[in-house]
Amino acid sequence: MRLLPSLTSATADEPDAIRMAGRALTRAHLFDAAHAVAARITGAEAVAVHAAPGLETVVAVVAGLLAAVPVVPVPPDCGPAERDHVLRDSRSALLLAADADLWPDCGLEVVPVDAAARAPGHVSFPEPSPDSPALILYTSGTTGAPKGVPITARAIAADLDALADAWQWTAEDTLVHGLPLFHVHGLVLGVLGALRTGSRLVHTGRPNPAGYAAAASNESAPGTLYFGVPTVWARTCAEPAAARALASARLLVSGSAALPAPVFAELEALTGHRAVERYGMTETLITLSTRADDAGRQPGTVGRAVTGVTTRLVAEDGSPVAHDGKTVGELQVRGSTVFSGYLGRPDATTASFTHDDWFRTGDMAVIGADNIHRIVGRASTDLIKSGGYRIGAGEVENALLAHPAVREAAVIGVSDDDLGQRVAAFVVADGVTESDLIDFVARSLSAHKRPRAVTFVEGLPRNAMGKVRKDLLRR
Template sequence: MDLLTALHAPGPDRRDAVVVDGRAFSYEELLGAAGAVAARVAGAPAVAVHATPTARTVVAVVGALLAGVPVVPVPPDAGPAERGHILRDSGAALLLTGAGADHPAAGGEPEHLPVDPDERAGFRAVDASPDHPALILYTSGTTGAPKGVLIPRRAVAAGLDALAEAWAWNAEDTLVHGLPLFHVHGLVLGVLGALRTGSRLVHTGRPTPERYARAGGTVYFGVPTVWTRVVRDAAAARELGGARLLVSGSAPLPTPVFHELARLTGKPPVERYGMTETLITVSTRADGERRPGSVGLPVAGVATRLVGEDGSPVPYDGATVGELQVSGPTLFSGYLGRPEATAAATTADGWFRTGDMAVIGADGMHRIVGRASTDLIKSGGYRIGAGEVENALLDHPAVREAAVVGAPHPDLGQQIVAYVVTEGEVGERELIDFVAGHLSVHKRPRIVVFLPSLPRNAMGKPQKKLLPPV
């Protein structure tokens, strides 16, 4: 199954069709460099890639996919335990690295294979089965050792084609981003998406406002941390006004950032939702309404539903919280070597249990309010989504960051605790009253903790398990 259709499509081949941290390739040059990798990895059960934000990573991934070999991206900042687990668990036969050995070899690791973007070789792409894994992506491991998520080639194709339709994404676009190349957002959407739609790709290396402003794109990808920095640089933000789409994902975009980005660029951002196991399943559309806090409607081929704790349907009234479940062609084929975990994540009728809590309006618009494990707070008989309280706090002009959790309480069951990063003078009582004035009174925090910063991962998601106890 040919995933990267634009690489083989007839037509003019731009010399800078793919630019990664300043290194430019035409499609012909990328195919030649990737062909050299493919010839060396063909027949391997899987190959790992030390996934730095470099041209070498793009060449390595494309080469393995041409050879029909599953790719295992390894985060470049992974510690020894995580790195060792991924390499052992995935069964990778080779580790593709930089020519200068950008990471020292450790005992027990597979053979290191240097990748040189200047090397060229012809290679006839393998016609792999649509059900064959394209990628083995590892989860964050918040509930144990990271699990290998098997992403079949058909899921990648279906997901990218659905987004191309939702975003009117095509070969006339220039996609710009500076996201890590070991996640769905940066690698699947941000690299493979460009090589399937034919849009020019500019990876900026680091996702700074200045680099985004200079790139001259029509479509930009960013996480909330990136867009927060962009709106703080008004001059850079205004340079993005010529873009067609500004897409935010991987974590909820704070409402104030949504409004400021829209004000400075004239473009309300597109928000979307997905998981490693599902790819992107819900999105606002290029030609549709964009509301702050809303991730829009299911993409083509995907169905969603909300269920309560007893498995019964939840009304689509824009207020009642339920667990979001997903069905469709973008779903993973299972967790590598973990049939019990795969079965636990799937309902009897074949829907994937996302573990995310959401509300859906009568018009079908979806809003994610948090993870069932950490963001569903049960207080005084009420079910409260942490994300709703976080957005209310972020509406206060002094609050720059917010994370909300439920803490044990002898009377309420759980009490709402807010961790905030602020600028300027503001007190606990003022923030409690502010939320009570914006939302129902029972959704107000009982405790506010002031921090200099929130712990976050590489994609900008707050790491609530690392917050100090109250």
């Protein structure tokens, strides 16, 4: 299975097919530069890529795909200990980077990547196996060293085709985003998705409202499809002029974390768009999504399983959970997008799959009779067992965010001698008291779901994708 389609005369020479932070490449020039790098890395067991937001990262990733060499994206802000673990664990033989001087002590030969380079004559490469790793992405778990997740070209192609169907994503689109290029969201969907569908790609360098708005007003190729994480959409709503510029877009997609209901509503009020929310993991790629043709999208829901994926909910004892839109269970998935196991970690692989080969996501969800999914939160951090009740942290967070004084909210369960766990909230808010917020939640949700304590903070700790670091709050 070929992940990247062949160039055609219709697509090869578009002058701004790939635009990143003001620099542009045609598809023909992209593939020419990638062939030059691929000729240098052919035969390597794996290659690491300094995944800065630039054209060189795209060239390096495409080079790995052409040469059938697994690509290991390394975050540009990666600390030495994590970097050394990733390079060693992935058995990367080379490191591809735009600037070799940034990696003086990495222990690997650094291959410079030049987006303006051209391949020296015709170069042929082995046909890649669709079931060999195309990428090795590293998870950012809260405990232990990151685990390598090999992702095949077959899985990537299946997922991108399923999303192209769900989002009506075609070569006529211009995709706009500014997400990091070392995660599924920014790299697989945000770069390989554009290359596979043939759509233009505009990467804004950073996901800022001004950049998104500027792309919408580009006369030659205005943005039609936008990717963002909840933090991006919240910041966009905070700049109404920038948000209103997105009214001309076709679709706004949110992922990597739950989009708070108030942000969903404000985004609709400013842009006229009800955001498409989707769900996935590094290990499974994107498995659930609402669709472009579903005008009744609701905040907090992530739609149905995409083509090629099936899901189920199970209770703690492994029994099936009813699809009644209320009962919480662990979400398990299987299908064409799911990986086969962690790199060199058979113990972790065994623990992550059931005896009948369903992947345990570790996320808690409810499914309605219409098969619409709603993610409640992580079993390890977001399922709170209090006084015999099972409470999803996300539901309480949305209730807090509905208060006009609350800008951010995170909820965790903390140990309690009487209740087992009690609901504790951390909020960024002005002009409101702890008792005000507790009473506010109790009026909108069942009384047992109200926070027992509210801590006011200046900001919530987040990772690169905007997810709240609840492990830090717990400390």
